[in-house]
Amino acid sequence: MKRLSTLIILLCISLLMLLTGCGRQSAVDSGAAPGSGRVIIDMAGRKVILPQKIEKVYPASPLECVLIYTLAPELLAGWGYHMAADQSGYILPEYRNLPVLAWTTRGSTSNAEEIMKMKPDVILTINDINDTTRQYADELERLTKIPVVLLDKELTKTEQAFVLAGKVLNREERAAKLAAYCRETLAMVAEKQPLLRERTPVTVYYAEGRRGLETEPRGSWHAEIIEFVGGINVADPGLPAGSIIGRSPVSMEQVLAWNPEVVLISYFRDGESSSYPSIMGEKSWQNVRAVKARQVYEIPTGPFNWFDRPPAVSRLIGIRWVANLLYPDVYPFDFRAEVKRFYALFYHYQLSEQELDDLAARAKRVE
16 A cells, blocks of 8 residues: 555656646747747847847847837837937937937947946847857847847848837737838839839939048948949949948049939938038039939938938838939839828828928939
8 A cells, every 4th residue: 555655656746747847848839938038039040038028129220220210119228329400300209319329339249338227128230140240149148138139131131120020029010010011112123123124224323421422332231222223333342441431432533434324412410411512513513414414312311311321221211212213114103192101100200291392302303
């Protein structure tokens, strides 16, 4: 009888261990880390354990600021740069005065202490996907003890980035709407590309700096919209880099030799003025084909640049705009209707007619 009792006890213990093991296994299989939170796989294939609830997100640079603002502004820890008044006016009032955060320069973990002070629930970074950026994300996570999610910066992966970010931030329904716009925009370009095969591509010069004599060469991430929609960036690869990352200095003689059909103008908002008056008014520019044909356009920047700096998800409206500038018969674009739609969907903002006029002032296509 005693032996039978012992045997029953041993069987009970074995059964309890088996059940406990099964419970532990199913928690892992279901994607939940026991006692830790949710498990997601980021776009670099890294397993990241997240808290069940996300209340604050640290953006590694201005790129992530834009994405987070479009998806869940209430979670944004701060901005990546100081906004000018004509930018912040398009931002919802409650988010205009968020702190300006230190960037985690690509590959650098030097701001780990600054990030930890903010006590975010997750760090979001958008970058190339390779071994270097995976190691960077792992190291940043190790130093801060904060989960780091790495998203792919490739333009064609924008839809997937929104979907994953929505999952990370518990905003899947909202993310699905933004991802749908991405899908629609990229599909439009892919669908129309065959119509351009028999044409000579339109040549474009991207003018940066106070005099318009800085640019980004072909292949640069900062100017990729030009080639993405079927244009040719006249600036040759291999140009020397400027004092700011990219922004290669060029001479007026070089611009005249390139003789682009279209000029796109961009500028920083920290006190730097637009080169539009110089390009349209200075004698040295008057023999450039784009200037003679008045095909010179200033890239809208409120609240975020449509083209570059940062080359963020705000480029989605830029794709439609630039495509129409270069090939109006192939890419129809109702400026007022589409811009109004985009700002409402992505920026939570209803544009007034005056604001539409302001955005269109130097950006509307010359017929």
